[in-house]
Amino acid sequence: MTYTLYYWDGIPGRGEFVRLALEEAGADYVDAARAPGGTREMLRLMKNAGSPAAPFAPPFLVEGRLVISHVANILFYLGPKLGLAPENxxxxxxxxxxxxxxxxxxxxxxxxxxxxxxxxxxxxxxxxxxxxxxxxxxxxxxxxxxxxxxxxxxxxxxxxxxxxxxxxxxxxxxxxxxxxxxxxxxxxxxxxxxxxxxxxxxxxxxxxxPRIRSYLVSDRRLPFNESCVFRHYPELDR
Amino acid sequence: MTYTLYYWDGIPGRGEFVRLALEEAGADYVDAARAPGGTREMLRLMKNAGSPAAPFAPPFLVEGRLVISHVANILFYLGPKLGLAPENxxxxxxxxxxxxxxxxxxxxxxxxxxxxxxxxxxxxxxxxxxxxxxxxxxxxxxxxxxxxxxxxxxxxxxxxxxxxxxxxxxxxxxxxxxxxxxxxxxxxxxxxxxxxxxxxxxxxxxxxxPRIRSYLVSDRRLPFNESCVFRHYPELDR
Structure with missing residues (x-):
């Protein structure tokens, strides 16, 4: 089953926590922000009048009919499937x-x-x-x-x-x-x-x-920038 | 099995989201903040060198050996046990x-x-x-x-x-x-x-x-006050 990850385009942000898990597991996933029409589809899902699970904000993960919002919730769901959660x-x-x-x-x-x-x-x-x-x-x-x-x-x-x-x-x-x-x-x-x-x-x-190392040098890994959660403003540093 | 809820004494705060679930279910629980030595025990658990699950902050729930932190995590765990989560x-x-x-x-x-x-x-x-x-x-x-x-x-x-x-x-x-x-x-x-x-x-x-109504008028329900998450400062209101 293919996972689709929806997040804002152009920043690693909170979406990156999910991407790292998908990449480490070698999972089959679509990064909607980098796919044609992905951002439009993301906004449509967030406003979806027909869905009882319309997310408040990205990131969210879609797998078939299931829409899962919030990083920790997505990872709690994916963790066992990807072999990235404790057995116990x-x-x-x-x-x-x-x-x-x-x-x-x-x-x-x-x-x-x-x-x-x-x-x-x-x-x-x-x-x-x-x-x-x-x-x-x-x-x-x-x-x-x-x-x-x-x-x-x-x-x-x-x-x-x-x-x-x-x-x-x-x-x-x-x-x-x-x-x-x-x-x-x-x-x-x-x-x-x-x-x-x-x-x-x-x-x-x-x-x-190995998989993280090759992900980090790929063009799928977005650089940090000043639209992201992590921003470098020298005046805010020590 | 008795649940013990640890949270700061004297405020409803984030602990109240857990209390409401325990009260609605009529669950057997101890509110550590109101029990003798409860706050001392809470601080000890947070600093517990021997525990791999020492919480960063309250509230947290203890059931036997299990220590569960964060409101959403506690409720995700308790929900099905208390009949307060979806069946699906x-x-x-x-x-x-x-x-x-x-x-x-x-x-x-x-x-x-x-x-x-x-x-x-x-x-x-x-x-x-x-x-x-x-x-x-x-x-x-x-x-x-x-x-x-x-x-x-x-x-x-x-x-x-x-x-x-x-x-x-x-x-x-x-x-x-x-x-x-x-x-x-x-x-x-x-x-x-x-x-x-x-x-x-x-x-x-x-x-x-019924159970919520009797809880709300009991002395287990703490009033909001200006040490809590929800504070009434008239100057901040519209």
Whole structure:
């Protein structure tokens, strides 16, 4: 069965967390944003008067009649099918909890450049963005990264994976968060990374996986840019 | 099996979405915040060096060895056990997607009074809160409420429930969001409610359910207050 992933065109954004899982699994999927008419179809599905499952926002995944919205929900659904979730059912809820902490982290990263409203440009909320970013870099960034480092260190199956004893979609998402943070806040990350050796090792192990490595150099991998969740505005960095 | 719900003491907050499901089902649960030593135990679990599932933040649910974090994750787990999830498995992912949209909505409601950082008091970010609230009331509040109203109207099983043909935990959460919004933004809600008749009817139907009705007048139901997600600051209202 082919999966179709719907997301905004031209940015990795939140869609990338799903793409990484599909790519690692070698799944058969269509990236609607890069297909003719895909964005139009996405907007049609979001307004679909006939569907009880019209999503509030992308990304969402379509498989046959099924429409699944929100990154964590998509990954909870796909994980077992793609071999990227723990075998143990209880650990699947632990993985989902971790992924939802990633979701919260990503929302806070987004809000560093959009603290007032998504309908305004960055330039219209720059004084507030400066203040929010300062708080984010001093309080929230070390707190979130320290949390994941601690969870990795306490995994009874070893610190190579965040949950269980094999690669899961949460590991892939943590790789992407580190990539995005290095792009957005290079100075802050340089000074923080010494404190998160297990997370950095996890990041490196993911990027060395054969399918991920070839995905990252393909034209399917979109570069970060200033329309994305992860934006590099030097004035917001440490 | 007894469930234990861990959450901050003294506020309904995000814990209330779980409490409502447990109360509607008549489940056997302990509300740790109201039990002797409960808050100390919560903080211990969050710092638990021995646990691979230590949560980033409350609420979380403990059942035996299992620790489940995040409201949507807890409800996805509890829903089928409490008879508060759709029978159909595909619809359970639709319900989870809806609940995650509720999660995003609640985070935006929280950020109206905390747009800069959770480590600062409201009074330390009041100019930014005024600006963010104005944007929230003009853009986001009508967008989220309009979305849920539309989804209700398009439910092929009828507009009494947001997903499927029977009460789910998402219906309970929508009740709580309406309650919280009426407390936080009474003027804005008065002018908006005419546009969301199906949501208001859903709210009223939930509040009339026997177990919910007796819960709401019990001392287990905490009143909204200005330490909660939903805060009433008249200057932030329309």
């Amino acid at each position: 059912e209880e650990l699947r809820y632990v993985a989902n909890g971790m992924q939802l902490t990633v979701t919260d982290f990503v929302a806070e990263i987004h809000d560093t450049h959009h603290p007032i409203g998504v309908s305004l440009y960055y330039e219209e909320q720059k004084p507030e963005a400066l203040r929010r970013s300062a708080d984010f870099l001093s309080e929230r960034l070390p707190k979130f990264l320290g949390y994941f480092e601690r969870v990795l260190g306490h995994n009874p199956m070893g610190d190579a994976h965040i949950v269980g004893d094999r690669l899961s979609y949460v590991d892939l998402s943590l790789f992407q968060v580190i990539e995005g943070l290095r792009y957005a806040f290079p100075r802050a990350m340089r000074s923080l990374e010494a404190n998160i050796p297990a997370l950095v090792a996890l990041h490196d192990a993911v990027s060395a996986r | 498995e595909e619809l359970r992912y639709v319900a989870n997607g809806m609940q995650l949209t509720v999660t995003d909505f609640v985070a935006e409601i929280h950020d109206t009074h905390h747009p800069i950082g959770v480590s600062l008091y409201y009074e330390e970010q009041k100019p930014e809160a005024l600006r963010r609230s104005a944007d929230f009331l003009s853009e986001r509040l009508p967008k989220f409420l309009g979305y849920f109203e539309r989804v209700l109207g398009h439910n092929p099983m009828g507009d009494a429930h947001i997903v499927g043909d029977r009460l789910s935990y998402v219906d309970l959460s929508l009740f709580q969001v309406i309650e919280g919004l009426r407390y936080a933004f009474p003027r804005a809600m008065r002018s908006l409610e005419a546009n969301i008749p199906a949501l208001v009817a859903l709210h009223d139907a939930v509040s009339a359910r």
